[in-house]
Amino acid sequence: MRVVVIGAGLAGLSAAARLTEAGAEVTVLEARDRVGGRTHGIEVAPGAWADAGAAYLxxxxxxxxALMAALDLKATPTGMVGDSRFELGHGSETRHGRFPPLNAVALGELFDRLAEVTETVRTDAPWLTPDAATLDTTTAADWLEGLSPHPDAKLFFPLFLGEMMAADPAAVSVLHMAFYLRSGGGIRYLNAFEGGxxxxxxxxxxxxxxxxxxxxLDIRLRRPARAIDSGPDGVTITTDTETFHADSVIxxxxxxxxxxxxxxPALAVPRSTTRTAPGCAVKAHLIYPAPLWRDHGLSGWSVNAHGPLLSTVDDSPDGGPGVLTGFVTGAEAHRYAALSPREQRATAIAQAMRLFPFLPEPDGFHVTDWLGETYSRGCYAALFGPGDWTRLGxxxxxxxxxxYWAGTETSLEFFGLMEGAIRSGHRAAADILTDKQRTTS
Amino acid sequence: MNVDGVIAIFRRVLEIEEINADSDFFELGGDSLLATRVLSGVARGSGVELTFDDFLLSPTPGALAKRIGAGE
Structure with a gap:
C-alpha cells in the first residue's frame, strides 16, 4: 500500500510513522523547507533553543x-517560582502567585459561567450539543456582553481567551470557545502550569x-500540494513540478x-468557511545573559491589559541564557503583526523594561508571526467562527x-494542541488501515 | 453563610466529596482560578464579597465562614 501524507507537522509525521510501522510505503510532502509545522525552534544561544511555536504539555x-519517550526526548518543568507582575490599567504591580489584582468575585462569576457553558458541550460531536444552534451563531464577545459583566471581567476575558486559545472573542463562536476549553481538559487544566x-x-x-x-521517513521538502485527484485505481497528488501516485492520501x-x-471530485463540505479565523498568536523572545528576574524574586510571569506583550513567561533553558517569551494574542496580534520590525522590537523591549525595570537591552530579539506564515496561517489553531461547527463539524x-484528514483541527480531543495533532495523525492512519482491511478481506 | 454552606461550595468547585471544616483548599489542589469560583459562590450565597487575599489567609471552610460572618 502506498500513502502520501501532505504536511510534515506533528499530525502528518505521526500518521506517516504509524503507517510505515504497519508496512505501508509512505511519502510525506511538505511545503516548507523544514519539517515541524507549528513546532519550530529558535537557537537563542549556541545549543540553547526556544520554542517559537507550540511549547507546553x-x-x-x-x-x-509516549511519543517523546519513544524518541528519547525528555520533558522539563516550566517551573514558576517567584512573584508576578501586572499592568492592568492602574500602573504596574507586583503580586505573589499568578492571580491578577482584579475583583476576584467578578472573575469567579466569569469562570462560573465559562465552566457552565463548557460542561454542556458534547466533545464527541459539538454540533449536537444541546442549544448548539444558539451557541454556534453567537460570538464569544456577544456572549460576554449578555452576562452584563463587571468591568474587571470584561478586561480579563479577552486576555484569558488569548492565552487559552489565541482567540479574539469577536471572532469565535461560543460553541467553539466552549468546545476548545472542554476538549483541552477544562478551564482549570488548560490554565494551569503545575498540574495543568x-x-x-x-x-x-x-x-x-x-x-x-x-x-x-521519505520526506520531500518545498513541495506544496496543488491538486488531489481520486480515481478508481488510486489517487494522484500534484505539486508544482511532480505528480505522486498512491492508494490513499492524508x-x-x-x-x-x-x-x-x-x-x-470536489468536496461536498469545505474544510473552512469565510468565518474560519486564524489562531492569532505572535511570539516574541527576548534574550538576556541569564534569567535576571529570578534575582529580583520574580517569576517572569506577567499579565498586561495593553500590548504588545499581553503576557510574559520565563522559558529559559536549563543552564542557558534568560529567555523571556512574550505572547501577543487575539486582536493585538493583528495590530502587532502590521508593525515594522523596528517598531515591533522597540515596543516589546519598552514594555519588558516597564515590567522588569532592571533589565538591560536584550542580547537577542526574535519575533515569530504565525499569522504571516504562508504554510500555517495562524497558531495555535484555526478558530471556528459563527456557524462553522454546524456546517463543518x-x-x-x-x-x-x-x-483522509489529520491536523490538530480534526481532533475532538485536545483540539489545537500538540496532543490533538498526534491523536489526529494516529486516527487518520487507523482509518486507512481499517478501510484497507475491509476492501481486501 | 455557615460552615456547611462553604463546605458545599468547596465540594462543587473542587469536585471532591471529602471536605470538612479544616480542609485546606490549596492542599486539595485548588488554585487561584478555582479560588475565585469559591468567592463568587460565597458572594451569591451570602452577599459578602471577599478578596483573594482574604481567601489566602482563610483557606479552610471553618476560617472562611468566620470571615463571612464578620462581613454579614
Missing part, C-alpha cells in the same frame, strides 16, 4: 508523552519531535490551507474518496 497529553497543560516543555525544544520522527494541514488544494474526520 501536561500529564494528560498521553500520546505526546503548561506543566512541562520539551527539553531542547519541541521542534525535535518532528525532526526525530522524520528521520527514516491531508494533515490547517483547514484554510486544505481548501486551497484543488480536490477532485459533521464532515471533520469523514474520508472523501481516497482523501
Amino acid at each position: 501536561g500529564d494528560r497529553h498521553t500520546e505526546l508523552t 497543560a503548561q506543566q512541562d516543555r520539551v527539553d531542547g525544544g519541541a521542534q525535535q519531535i518532528c525532526a526525530r520522527l522524520a528521520a527514516g 491531508v494533515a494541514i490547517p483547514p484554510v490551507l486544505a481548501d486551497a488544494i484543488d480536490i477532485r 459533521p464532515a471533520l474526520t469523514t474520508p472523501h474518496h481516497r482523501v
Whole structure:
C-alpha cells in the first residue's frame, strides 16, 4: 500500500510513522523547507533553543508523552517560582502567585459561567450539543456582553481567551470557545502550569519531535500540494513540478490551507468557511545573559491589559541564557503583526523594561508571526467562527474518496494542541488501515 | 453563610466529596482560578464579597465562614 501524507507537522509525521510501522510505503510532502509545522525552534544561544511555536504539555497529553519517550526526548518543568507582575490599567504591580489584582468575585462569576457553558458541550460531536444552534451563531464577545459583566471581567476575558486559545472573542463562536476549553481538559487544566497543560516543555525544544520522527521517513521538502485527484485505481497528488501516485492520501494541514488544494471530485463540505479565523498568536523572545528576574524574586510571569506583550513567561533553558517569551494574542496580534520590525522590537523591549525595570537591552530579539506564515496561517489553531461547527463539524474526520484528514483541527480531543495533532495523525492512519482491511478481506 | 454552606461550595468547585471544616483548599489542589469560583459562590450565597487575599489567609471552610460572618 502506498500513502502520501501532505504536511510534515506533528499530525502528518505521526500518521506517516504509524503507517510505515504497519508496512505501508509512505511519502510525506511538505511545503516548507523544514519539517515541524507549528513546532519550530529558535537557537537563542549556541545549543540553547526556544520554542517559537507550540511549547507546553501536561500529564494528560498521553500520546505526546509516549511519543517523546519513544524518541528519547525528555520533558522539563516550566517551573514558576517567584512573584508576578501586572499592568492592568492602574500602573504596574507586583503580586505573589499568578492571580491578577482584579475583583476576584467578578472573575469567579466569569469562570462560573465559562465552566457552565463548557460542561454542556458534547466533545464527541459539538454540533449536537444541546442549544448548539444558539451557541454556534453567537460570538464569544456577544456572549460576554449578555452576562452584563463587571468591568474587571470584561478586561480579563479577552486576555484569558488569548492565552487559552489565541482567540479574539469577536471572532469565535461560543460553541467553539466552549468546545476548545472542554476538549483541552477544562478551564482549570488548560490554565494551569503545575498540574495543568503548561506543566512541562520539551527539553531542547519541541521542534525535535518532528525532526526525530522524520528521520527514516521519505520526506520531500518545498513541495506544496496543488491538486488531489481520486480515481478508481488510486489517487494522484500534484505539486508544482511532480505528480505522486498512491492508494490513499492524508491531508494533515490547517483547514484554510486544505481548501486551497484543488480536490477532485470536489468536496461536498469545505474544510473552512469565510468565518474560519486564524489562531492569532505572535511570539516574541527576548534574550538576556541569564534569567535576571529570578534575582529580583520574580517569576517572569506577567499579565498586561495593553500590548504588545499581553503576557510574559520565563522559558529559559536549563543552564542557558534568560529567555523571556512574550505572547501577543487575539486582536493585538493583528495590530502587532502590521508593525515594522523596528517598531515591533522597540515596543516589546519598552514594555519588558516597564515590567522588569532592571533589565538591560536584550542580547537577542526574535519575533515569530504565525499569522504571516504562508504554510500555517495562524497558531495555535484555526478558530471556528459563527456557524462553522454546524456546517463543518459533521464532515471533520469523514474520508472523501481516497482523501483522509489529520491536523490538530480534526481532533475532538485536545483540539489545537500538540496532543490533538498526534491523536489526529494516529486516527487518520487507523482509518486507512481499517478501510484497507475491509476492501481486501 | 455557615460552615456547611462553604463546605458545599468547596465540594462543587473542587469536585471532591471529602471536605470538612479544616480542609485546606490549596492542599486539595485548588488554585487561584478555582479560588475565585469559591468567592463568587460565597458572594451569591451570602452577599459578602471577599478578596483573594482574604481567601489566602482563610483557606479552610471553618476560617472562611468566620470571615463571612464578620462581613454579614
